[in-house]
Amino acid sequence: MFEFIRTKAKRITGIVMAAIVVSMMSVTALASTQAGITTAMLEPLLDGVIANVGVILPVALGIFAIMIGIFIIVPLIRRFVGR
Numbered sequence: 001m002f003e004f005i006r007t008k009a010k011r012i013t014g015i016v017m018a019a020i021v022v023s024m025m026s027v028t029a030l031a032s033t034q035a036g037i038t039t040a041m042l043e044p045l046l047d048g049v050i051a052n053v054g055v056i057l058p059v060a061l062g063i064f065a066i067m068i069g070i071f072i073i074v075p076l077i078r079r080f081v082g083r
Contacts, residue, residue, distance in 0.1 A: 049056070
């Protein structure tokens with residue numbers, strides 16, 4: 001039993017150490033001399049979203065309705081049918 005716990009602890013320690021190394025490398029990669037994201041950079045993105053709300057909203061509502069049907073209604077039907 002204790003050998004199993006030691007093995008799991010070693011695996012978790014290895015995963016945590018790898019995550020720390022990756023996160024430390026990404027911090028140095030993100031350091032730059034540029035100002036970063038400005039409002040001028042975001043204007044085309046915002047304009048595109050606003051222009052396409054008429055298309056995005058019905059599609060998003062349809063996907064949401066399908067997800068509700070699959071994840072909520074089907075289990076309710078199965079519960080009452082007895083399967």
